[in-house]
Amino acid sequence: MSRPLRRALRHVTFSVGFAITALLLLTAVLSLGYTPRDPLEMSMEERLQGPSEAHPLGTDQFGRDLLSRIMVGAVTAILVGVIAVGIGVGLGALLGMLSGYFGGWLDEVFMRLMDAVQGFPAILSALLIAAVFKPGLAITMVAIGVSFLPIFARLTRAAFLELRDREFVLAARALGAGDAAVIGRHILPNTLAPLIVQASISFPVAILAEAALSYLGLGTQPPNPSWGLMLREAQAFLGMSPWFAVFPGTAIALTVLGLNLLGDGLRDLLDPKMTS
Amino acid sequence: MLLTLLFVSLLVFMVVRVLPGDPALIMLGIEASPDAVARMRESLGLDRPVPVQYAEWAGRAVLGDLGRSIQYDVPVAGLIASRLSVTLPLTIMAAALMLMAAIPLGVFAATRHRRWGDYAAMTLSQLGIAVPGFWAGLLLILLFSVKLGWFQAGGFDGWGQGAGHALKSLLLPAVALGLFQFAVLARTTRSALLEVLREEYVKTARAKGVAERAVIFRHALKNAMIPILTVAGVQLGQLMAGSIILESVFYLPGLGRLALGAISARDLPVVQGVVLFVASAIVVINAAVDMLYGVLDPRIRYE
Numbered sequence: 293m294s295r296p297l298r299r300a301l302r303h304v305t306f307s308v309g310f311a312i313t314a315l316l317l318l319t320a321v322l323s324l325g326y327t328p329r330d331p332l333e334m335s336m337e338e339r340l341q342g343p344s345e346a347h348p349l350g351t352d353q354f355g356r357d358l359l360s361r362i363m364v365g366a367v368t369a370i371l372v373g374v375i376a377v378g379i380g381v382g383l384g385a386l387l388g389m390l391s392g393y394f395g396g397w398l399d400e401v402f403m404r405l406m407d408a409v410q411g412f413p414a415i416l417s418a419l420l421i422a423a424v425f426k427p428g429l430a431i432t433m434v435a436i437g438v439s440f441l442p443i444f445a446r447l448t449r450a451a452f453l454e455l456r457d458r459e460f461v462l463a464a465r466a467l468g469a470g471d472a473a474v475i476g477r478h479i480l481p482n483t484l485a486p487l488i489v490q491a492s493i494s495f496p497v498a499i500l501a502e503a504a505l506s507y508l509g510l511g512t513q514p515p516n517p518s519w520g521l522m523l524r525e526a527q528a529f530l531g532m533s534p535w536f537a538v539f540p541g542t543a544i545a546l547t548v549l550g551l552n553l554l555g556d557g558l559r560d561l562l563d564p565k566m567t568s
Numbered sequence: 569m570l571l572t573l574l575f576v577s578l579l580v581f582m583v584v585r586v587l588p589g590d591p592a593l594i595m596l597g598i599e600a601s602p603d604a605v606a607r608m609r610e611s612l613g614l615d616r617p618v619p620v621q622y623a624e625w626a627g628r629a630v631l632g633d634l635g636r637s638i639q640y641d642v643p644v645a646g647l648i649a650s651r652l653s654v655t656l657p658l659t660i661m662a663a664a665l666m667l668m669a670a671i672p673l674g675v676f677a678a679t680r681h682r683r684w685g686d687y688a689a690m691t692l693s694q695l696g697i698a699v700p701g702f703w704a705g706l707l708l709i710l711l712f713s714v715k716l717g718w719f720q721a722g723g724f725d726g727w728g729q730g731a732g733h734a735l736k737s738l739l740l741p742a743v744a745l746g747l748f749q750f751a752v753l754a755r756t757t758r759s760a761l762l763e764v765l766r767e768e769y770v771k772t773a774r775a776k777g778v779a780e781r782a783v784i785f786r787h788a789l790k791n792a793m794i795p796i797l798t799v800a801g802v803q804l805g806q807l808m809a810g811s812i813i814l815e816s817v818f819y820l821p822g823l824g825r826l827a828l829g830a831i832s833a834r835d836l837p838v839v840q841g842v843v844l845f846v847a848s849a850i851v852v853i854n855a856a857v858d859m860l861y862g863v864l865d866p867r868i869r870y871e
Contacts, residue, residue, distance in 0.1 A: 404571040404572050404575060405575050407572040407575075407851065407854070407855075408572045408573070408574075408575030408576045408578075408579060408847075408851060409575075409579070410850070410851070410854060411572075411576050411805075411846075411847035411848065411849075411850040411851040411854075412576075412579065412843075412847050412850075413806060413809040413810075413850070415809050415810075415812050415813060416809060416812075416843050416846055416847055417583075419812070419827050419828070419831065419839060419842070419843055420580065420583045420584070420839060420840070420843045421583060422831055423584070423594075423830070423831050423834075423836055423839040423840070424583060424584055424591070424594060424836075427831075496698075500700050503700050503702075503703075504700060504701070504702055504813050507700075507702050507813070507816070508812075508813060508816055508828060509828070510831075520700075520702075523702065523703060523706060526706070527706060527817070530706065530709060530710055530714055530721075531714050534710055534714070537703075537706050537707075537710065538707075541699075541700065541703035541706065541707070544698075544699075544700050544703065545695070545698045545699045545700070545703070546698075548697070548698040548700075549694060549695070549697075549698035552694060552697060552698060553694070
């Protein structure tokens with residue numbers, strides 16, 4: 293084994309996080325081709341059961357197999373995480389890039405805009421958008437993505453401010469490179485590291501937000517499985533079938549825990565100065 | 569801050585009025601007659617140019633007029649004010665619980681740096697960050713209401729039956745609401761204190777024989793409070809937004825339930841009003857924290 297790999301495996305936070313995240317990814321991939329039962333198949337005789345051999349995690353109010361639904365829910369969680377973070381990084385980096393590179397009034401306007409967007413946590417944008425459009429997965433992704441804009445814009449702007457007057461940039465410009473080339477070929481590649489770290493922090497935040505929005509009925513719509521939506525449905529049967537509320541929540545908490553540990557571990561390993 | 573608030577109002581306005589989708593049609597439903605839609609458009613002022621609409625709407629909002637609720641036929645501002653009597657105490661209670669638990673835990677962890685107490689505290693905070701607030705709420709109901717019967721499973725009887733009774737029905741929601749931010753603040757406290765403990769003047773204080781308690785609380789924590797309070801201030805806004813979710817878990821008649829009810833009733837002015845109010849509150853809190861930061865630490869100067 294190579295030395296960095298051995299060091300990573302000895303790092304407890306990283307390896308625990310890595311194991312949980314790998315389990316999540318495997319579950320999601322597996323659920324695309326195989327689930328123990330059909331996650332949408334209802335069976336009124338088997339409704340609200342506790343864990344049993346036929347249903348290891350019990351069933352929901354329509355007798356659907358919870359294990360299968362939780363497995364498929366992993367796909368929703370990952371999908372929302374990837375797209376929401378993608379929106380945040382893509383748009384945020386673009387705004388931050390323009391702000392940091394050109395400065396002046398453009399910078400001032402963009403940064404005040406980002407202050408304003410900071411007033412809109414995902415829940416508020418989702419409320420607003422859901423009032424105009426039909427609630428659904430797309431709204432969730434956009435609302436969460438928008439809430440990530442300020443942090444990515446600020447990070448990119450800070451990096452651009454630091455780099456735009458460096459010698460290698462001046463040299464590129466002296467050699468006749470235009471703004472697009474200076475930004476895209478010379479500065480942007482040097483700003484990626486903090487963006488990647490922030491993306492790893494934002495990913496679990498997106499999963500938490502998706503769960504909360506689906507719980508409120510603003511996200512994934514029935515009968516599609518989402519962990520948050522399952523908890524919404526479970527609440528009505530809390531007294532009769534507590535397991536129904538326990539397992540989907542455990543799936544969320546475990547996923548977020550794993551991703552957070554993985555992120556913390558990665559930061560430790562990549563940047564020994566920044567031990568948390 | 570004024571420019572920021574202007575942007576906040578523009579964002580709220582644009583999502584509702586400018587994105588494709590006719591507010592009149594949304595409120596009346598697609599089966600409405602063209603006549604009724606035209607009348608609704610006129611009464612909402614939708615037949616006028618968009619900038620004029622915005623200027624009128626924002627101008628009235630500044631004066632505290634957020635329009636009338638379609639569903640209840642009362643001023644939106646009044647509805648918001650009455651629902652604040654739940655959301656605001658809930659937010660403040662969660663913030664108080666968060667501060668009371670997070671700072672001691674952070675200090676505990678920092679003073680036991682890299683020993684088991686530190687690891688235990690940080691594991692606890694990792695769990696707090698991973699557990700979604702609304703699920704924590706469900707689990708609290710399951711334990712304290714369904715199993716033990718100590719608390720009612722939700723609902724709020726208002727302040728008429730005494731503050732004690734009202735605060736009791738807000739306790740579980742406040743705990744669930746504050747959990748995530750508590751975990752974040754505990755970590756912040758720990759790292760802020762660790763940072764200060766490395767400073768020269770702490771060494772000096774120890775060297776001249778100041779008791780460890782005094783070193784921690786009188787010298788170190790006092791200086792660590794600046795980043796801690798900054799984070800806590802920003803968290804206040806997040807708690808307010810989070811209360812929208814927890815109100816749903818515990819059936820509390822606050823701003824969040826008002827907005828969610830308004831969505832199903834297609835009551836656009838109410839949704840718009842609540843979102844504008846909460847977003848502006850968050851922006852004002854964040855700006856206040858920025859200013860406070862400069863006051864607390866004279867080394868920081870803003871242009």
